[in-house]
Amino acid sequence: MKQDPATDGPTGFSAKFAEPVADYLQFLQLERGRSENTLRAYDVDLRNLGQYLKDHGGDPTLKQISVDMLRDWLAYLHDSQISRTTMARRISAVKNFFAWALKHKLVETDPALRLAAPKKERRLPHVLQPSQIDRLLSPELNQHPSQVDSASTTATDQAEPEKNDVTALAVGARDKVIAELLYASGLRISELVALDIADIDFERRTLKVLGKGNKERMVPFGKPAERVIVDWIRSHRRVLASDQAQDALLVGVRGGRLNVRQARGVIATALKSLGDTSASGPHALRHTVATHLLDGGADLRAVQEFLGHASLATTQLYTHVSVDRLRQSYRQAHPRA
Structure with a gap:
């Protein structure tokens, strides 16, 4: 192309x-x-x-x-x-x-009024199987910290192996939060890196998320995500964070807030390490959690709110409903099934 x-x-x-x-x-x-x-x-x-x-x-x-x-x-x-x-x-x-x-009267007529757009390609991201998610979120992920965020591996760092080990552990713990929280919450990658520690309600296990159009929503997360977040904040975040990070939940090796490109690289590396999926970015995890929710019986409107979609039609196009679930619904609901 x-x-x-x-x-x-x-x-x-x-x-x-x-x-x-x-x-x-x-x-x-x-x-x-x-x-x-x-x-x-x-x-x-x-x-x-x-x-x-x-x-x-x-x-x-x-x-x-x-x-x-x-x-x-x-x-x-x-x-x-x-x-x-x-x-x-x-x-x-x-x-x-x-x-x-x-x-605003900058033109007298609208020349774009009759432009016709081609039909969009509706190629959905690859959906990970539960077994693949289990491997993606396994403790082994901590042993392979992101190569994208490896700017700290200089000649000076190589002379300080003990410091490198601590940094590598911190990066691994952070990468675990990225993967676990993306699957737990279905956040967009931009929403994830924008999170501050103050946005986390540990008592209710919810996140305060600022989504598209500056619309705020509350998103739940589970106990596994809670465990890795607490471990990161208590034991590892201070290894990487500088004053520049302020209250950012996720920080890079240079001490500031982790950016979208770095976070995307973390997930790309982790997905590639699975070896048996064509999924290549964080959007695949967002699509996967939506699919798994629907397969588990979640209401489509609940998934819409969970993902922060303005339109239900977007959720319908975005999510994939498995053939097994469709058949089960047919058998349960159709009078002549």
Whole structure:
């Protein structure tokens, strides 16, 4: 697959398009409370259009952009062989942007109104079996700390093996929290790394999570997750944490809050070590816990609330219902089963 055009590095499209885009992103941030990840995605998608218009469309003003120009841009994206999912996201970003521009009288007509998005690819992440989860969360995970967060292994560190052992144990204990808590709570990876210690209610075994759209929800977790969290906080966190970490639950070897890339690397390494799954990232654990909840008889709306989905339709598309559970429900409910 070819590289997605105009997404990497700074772009040089003109202020004719850049200024209204900046105003729109500020509107999304201040008035709609969109997350940093959402703003970044909109920025990338709209910059892609702006760069195309400068390079291929004569660098028009916002009012000069026509539906034909937008269709030419879509043809360009199609020729670049980007995925249907990315294409649909780009179209959605542009349609929302021009709807905002029309409302604020920056354009006289909406050129994106008649743009049609391709059907999204509905490829669901691989679901781990319970036996795979058992191996993933076994004590052996502590023996293989994340390679992504191994910036501490310098020549100086090699001269201090005792210090290295303590650090390795701390990293292993932290990685255990990441894996155990992702499966216990179904959190998005960005939600996980944003957790503070104060967000944990040990008495009720719940997490206070700030999700998409700055919506707060309470998420339960089980005793196994509680055990590894307590062990991490009491015995290992202080080995890694500096003042920079403040109240962050998860910290990196440099002392600050663990970031999304590092946490993603922890799970990627752990999943790869299983050797018998195509799952490669933290989203697979989110999908797995949702599937296991449904297979265990959980109500779909309860799973929706658990995952923090705004729409039940999203949960229906996101979760996988096993054939065995479907057959069992049919036998129990259908009069002529």
